Amino acid sequence: MIESILFIVLALLALASAVVAVISKNLVTSIISAGLVSLLASLLYLLMSAPDVAMTEAAIGSSLATIIFFYVLNRIRAKEDSRD
Amino acid sequence: MIRTFGIILTLIGVAFLFFSLFLEYETPLELSGSASYYAASTAEDTGSANLVSAIVVTYRGLDTLGEVTILFLTSSIMSYMLKTKKARNQRTFRESSELLRTASALLVPFIILLGVFIFVHGHLSPGGGFQGGAVLASALVLLLVADPLYTVQSRILSVIESSSGFLYVLLGLSGLLFGAGFLDSRVLPTGRVGELFSAGLIPLIYILIGLKVGTELSNLLSVFHSVQGQDLMEDEGGAR
Amino acid sequence: MGNMLFLASALIALVALGVSAIRFFRGPDTLDRVVAFDVITIISISLIAIIGFIMQRSVLIDVALVYALLSFLGVIIIAKYVERGL
Known part of the structure; x- marks a missing residue:
């Protein structure tokens, strides 16, 4: 019972943050929303008793992918700054 | 506005579709085909308590070798594309705060310990x-963030990376000689399920994969970090 | 009794998750969203531990450990990006 409630609420939250990631005009917001989707997805994997997949999603999707996105974004901003 | 509304309406429709699927879904009481084989005989075949590890390393070992190769290719292509001529000390970075430096000095050993624990107990x-490996690479990111001028010894990284890849293939070939086939883990005794020294070659192979993936991701992230920061030349001539 | 307690705390953690998600979706500023993201991560660490108890699987604590040691890294990177210190 409680697992169904958790499942539905977490899935709806993941859906909503995916929508934010797609329609947001701000790139930083989009990247954080994508990280949030990974976080909630890893919780869903845990509920479906797949801790291995959840750990992968936690270490790579939610942490490393966000870091790489921000490195790239910072590089693009430095280029734009030096051009002005 | 209408476009956004349409997107949201479509998503609600898709969600409703999947929700009806979710309601009708009943957990099957019996496993199908190959899944029941894995569940029944993994512990006996390989001596591994974690079914997923046994499948990844032994039953589907060749795919894992391919994955590691793909990651290696990605890492080396990134190093090639993003190589910089400027040395690190020609760039300026804002100094990190005291809090961050202290926290990183305190936490990096524990993060490395966690990473090693994860792949030794795979x-x-x-x-x-x-x-x-991903956790090990995160430890390196923390070091780089706390001290932007920290230089990664890429020589050591490449030596660890290539030697662990070589040993991985060598262990697979030993399965060909002494076991049932390439990447067979029963070269060493499988031991009792649930003990650290059991499951044949699986812990050894996972240690090698962990070192290899950790060094590859570390290399990738340090390459990304090495192109950050303001160039001194541009900073002096620029508007700011 | 003990089980009821864990069910109730799972529900409370879920409500807290929802409230911080509202701040995440409404937050006018980027920094509001960053803080909301961090709060959601920390609540999910406790939620993972509670799920591990309810499902009677202690191995799930490993995932909570990974989150606990790594989740702040992303937030540090975002903060350094916003402050132009990356």
Whole structure:
């Protein structure tokens, strides 16, 4: 019972943050929303008793992918700054 | 506005579709085909307590070798594309705060310990080489963030990376000689399920995969970090 | 009794998750969203531990450990990006 409630609420939250990631005009917001989707997805994997997949999603999707996105974004901003 | 509304309406429709699927879904009481084979005979075949590790390393070992190769290719292509001529000390970085430096000095050993724990215990608890390697790479990110001028010894990284890849293939070939086939893990005794020294070659292979993935991701992230920061030349001539 | 307690705390953690998600979706500023993201991560660490108890699987604590040691890294990177210190 409680697992169904958790499942539905977490899935709806993941859906909503995916929508934010797609329609947001701000790139930083989009990247954080994508990280949030990974976080909630890893919780869903845990509920479906797949801790291995959840750990992968936690270490790579939610942490490393966000870091790489921000490195790239910072590089693009430095280029734009030096051009002005 | 209408476009946004349409997107949201479509998503609600898709969600409703999947929700009806979710309501009708009943957990099957019996496993199908190959899944029941894995569940029944993994512990006996390989001596691994973690079913996923056994499948990843032995039953589907060739795919894992391919994955590691793909990651290696990605890492080396990134190093090639993003190489910089400027040395690190020609760039300026804002100095990190005292809090961050202290926290990183305190936490980096524990993060490395967690990564090593994850891939050494790959056959006992969830996780394995890939997860442990990602955790190791995160430790390097913390070092780089705390001290932007920290130089990664890429020589050591490449030596660890290539030697662990070589040993991985060598262990696979030993399975060809002494076991049932390429990447067979029963070269060493399988031991009792649930002990650290059990499951044949699985812990050894996972340690090698962990080192390999960790060094590859570390290399990738340090390359990304090496192109950050303001160039001194541009900073002096620029508008700011 | 003990089980009821854990069910109730799972529900409370879920409500807290929802409230911080509202701040995440409404937050006018980027920094509001960053803080909301961090709060959601920390709540999910406790939620993972509670799920591990309810499902009677202690191995799930490993995933909570990974989150606990790694989740702040992303937030540090975002903060350094916003402050132009990356």
